Amino acid sequence: MKKTLFLVFVALFSYQCATVPVTGRKQLSLVSNSELMQMSFDNYKAVLDTSKLSTNKKQVEMLRRVGHRIQKAVEDYMAQNGWSAQLEGYAWEFNLIDEDIVNAWCMPGGKVVFYTGIMPICKDETGVAVVMGHEVAHAVANHGAERMSQGLLQQMGGVALDVALANKPAETRVLFGTAFGVASNLGFMLPYSRLHESEADKMGLIFMAMAGYNPQAAPEFWERMAASSKGAQPPEFMSTHPSHETRIKNLKAQIPEAMKYYKKR
Numbered sequence: 464m465k466k467t468l469f470l471v472f473v474a475l476f477s478y479q480c481a482t483v484p485v486t487g488r489k490q491l492s493l494v495s496n497s498e499l500m501q502m503s504f505d506n507y508k509a510v511l512d513t514s515k516l517s518t519n520k521k522q523v524e525m526l527r528r529v530g531h532r533i534q535k536a537v538e539d540y541m542a543q544n545g546w547s548a549q550l551e552g553y554a555w556e557f558n559l560i561d562e563d564i565v566n567a568w569c570m571p572g573g574k575v576v577f578y579t580g581i582m583p584i585c586k587d588e589t590g591v592a593v594v595m596g597h598e599v600a601h602a603v604a605n606h607g608a609e610r611m612s613q614g615l616l617q618q619m620g621g622v623a624l625d626v627a628l629a630n631k632p633a634e635t636r637v638l639f640g641t642a643f644g645v646a647s648n649l650g651f652m653l654p655y656s657r658l659h660e661s662e663a664d665k666m667g668l669i670f671m672a673m674a675g676y677n678p679q680a681a682p683e684f685w686e687r688m689a690a691s692s693k694g695a696q697p698p699e700f701m702s703t704h705p706s707h708e709t710r711i712k713n714l715k716a717q718i719p720e721a722m723k724y725y726k727k728r
């Protein structure tokens with residue numbers, strides 16, 4: 464037991480602590496980006512291979528236009544702050560899956576999926592930018608990697624990802640799915656914490672503003688999302704993105720800061 468604890472501490476201290484861009488918070492990181500991205504790219508391909516992609520050319524083009532503009536904003540923001548190395552290995556992709564579920568996500572390395580079911584709640588291109596900025600922010604802030612690290616620590620004694628994959632491939636894959644909130648068929652999806660949500664909100668506002676979308680649209684999107692969740696079956700998105708009364712208030716408070724980036728364009 465003592466030995467296990469010791470190994471956990473060794474694992475904790477020998478791996479680099481990562482730093483979240485924008486907020487500067489230190490986070491636990493037991494997974495290397497290169498390992499994680501390989502897993503992410505494999506999973507992304509598997510999702511696309513087993514899904515029906517939207518044939519709505521107009522919507523797909525709009526989604527990709529927003530995606531590329533947010534990508535450019537993220538790259539500019541990271542370059543301006545000397546953090547470009549954190550985007551190494553990114554291979555951005557933006558796809559729209561034809562399925563009536565209210566959800567969207569971004570896997571490590573910039574692999575984005577929107578489901579057609581979330582498009583009416585986005586309402587227009589700026590609404591898509593709200594979700595895109597927020598989801599991409601979760602990825603840029605390595606929130607999934609942090610959750611994956613916590614999972615490896617709690618469930619497998621803090622082993623590294625490659626060791627976990629070699630010894631317990633199935634469990635490790637489930638851990639990945641829950642950490643990134645990508646696989647609804649896994650049954651259980653970990654909701655992002657309030658801390659992760661507020662970080663993604665803050666960063667998302669700045670990214671969308673830099674991409675040329677008015678950040679004032681963000682609270683309106685979350686109001687529409689909250690209204691749509693009052694039905695018998697709350698949307699998928701709400702199970703991974705719990706909305707709290709304080710969220711819209713906090714978002715509104717952050718808008719003046721984000722507007723500085725919007726006006727600079």
Ligand SMILES: [Zn+2]
Pocket residue numbers: 597601655659660663703704
């Ligand atoms: Zn979120």
